[in-house]
Amino acid sequence: MSRYGSIYGLYKRLFNNPKISAVTISLPPPLVEKPEQALHIDTNETAPSADVSSAQYELVDTLFYRWLFPHHLPTLNAKETEILGILDETLHSDQLSSQLVKRMPGLIPQVLQTLKNENFSVTDVAKKLSQDIVLVEAVTRLASAAMKNSREEVKSIEQAVVILGQNGLRQLITSVAFKPIINISDGAFTKTCGPILWKHSEASAAINRKMAIASSTNPLDAFLAGLMQYIGLIVALRIVDQMTNSLDAIGSPEFYDGLIRTSKKLTCKIAKEWQFPETLIQALEDSPVSALGETLRLSDYLSKLLLLSKNKQLQDNETELIEIPEHLIQFC
Numbered sequence: 001m002s003r004y005g006s007i008y009g010l011y012k013r014l015f016n017n018p019k020i021s022a023v024t025i026s027l028p029p030p031l032v033e034k035p036e037q038a039l040h041i042d043t044n045e046t047a048p049s050a051d052v053s054s055a056q057y058e059l060v061d062t063l064f065y066r067w068l069f070p071h072h073l074p075t076l077n078a079k080e081t082e083i084l085g086i087l088d089e090t091l092h093s094d095q096l097s098s099q100l101v102k103r104m105p106g107l108i109p110q111v112l113q114t115l116k117n118e119n120f121s122v123t124d125v126a127k128k129l130s131q132d133i134v135l136v137e138a139v140t141r142l143a144s145a146a147m148k149n150s151r152e153e154v155k156s157i158e159q160a161v162v163i164l165g166q167n168g169l170r171q172l173i174t175s176v177a178f179k180p181i182i183n184i185s186d187g188a189f190t191k192t193c194g195p196i197l198w199k200h201s202e203a204s205a206a207i208n209r210k211m212a213i214a215s216s217t218n219p220l221d222a223f224l225a226g227l228m229q230y231i232g233l234i235v236a237l238r239i240v241d242q243m244t245n246s247l248d249a250i251g252s253p254e255f256y257d258g259l260i261r262t263s264k265k266l267t268c269k270i271a272k273e274w275q276f277p278e279t280l281i282q283a284l285e286d287s288p289v290s291a292l293g294e295t296l297r298l299s300d301y302l303s304k305l306l307l308l309s310k311n312k313q314l315q316d317n318e319t320e321l322i323e324i325p326e327h328l329i330q331f332c
């Protein structure tokens with residue numbers, strides 16, 4: 001099994017452990033999983049899910065990507081064609097695409113700063129570590145090794161933090177910080193689009209989990225699907241940055257269509273390398289027969305709409321066309 005092969009199992013243990021609920025990725029406090037009225041998902045083609053029409057989905061997607069990529073060109077140019085070719089080569093390469101997933105910027109210095117205090121908060125450190133999947137794997141693996149001769153197993157990041165202690169954590173995190181995961185420096189596209197995509201993914205993951213609980217769908221798969229859905233696009237933007245340092249160099253509709261289409265396939269490739277469940281991968285592939293795919297599509301829509309509204313990217317007439325249905329407000 002590859003280094004990343006156990007990531008899904010690791011997150012399943014952490015996610016299902018009630019003691020870790022306060023230290024998952026920086027999202028609103030998790031829900032208490034109690035019986036709720038089931039979320040109605042209408043699979044009729046004219047109403048794909050929860051009273052949101054195809055036209056509304058398309059409009060929100062158009063507005064979101066127009067905000068994400070504000071520069072526009074009339075036709076596909078030579079540079080765009082070259083970039084799309086490289087992205088296609090990356091998609092079909094034998095190289096592990098998961099190795100292109102960069103760690104959270106600025107996170108390691110934050111953790112090291114916290115660990116300078118001997119009375120550091122275990123919960124605070126665990127919460128920070130949970131934002132970086134590479135650090136989660138490394139900390140848990142080392143803590144498990146330390147417990148090898150014990151009958152107990154590491155069941156939470158908090159427990160791993162306690163086992164390793166202040167010095168053990170500082171040594172481990174420092175060593176991980178200097179181990180190269182990707183040799184690509186963030187460029188204009190990643191700096192511009194990356195934070196928006198990550199905020200959207202976090203919000204979508206939170207909404208998706210709430211809907212999963214209400215509709216009896218696996219909440220772990222729903223949470224990870226929301227968090228994973230734009231990983232491929234973030235990786236693709238780093239590749240774009242390697243090929244051009246000008247935001248004005250790309251912008252044709254054909255390029256954006258190709259970029260989004262290829263990055264979605266790249267996301268699925270990474271999910272497979274991390275050995276995520278087939279149901280989760282189907283959702284990321286926009287499977288029309290997947291219940292998780294339906295909730296992911298809806299959470300993606302709601303999260304985009306909330307971000308557009310919060311950042312004042314909607315006109316009054318657009319807001320009227322794509323208001324959030326009243327019965328869905330509880331999930332936002």
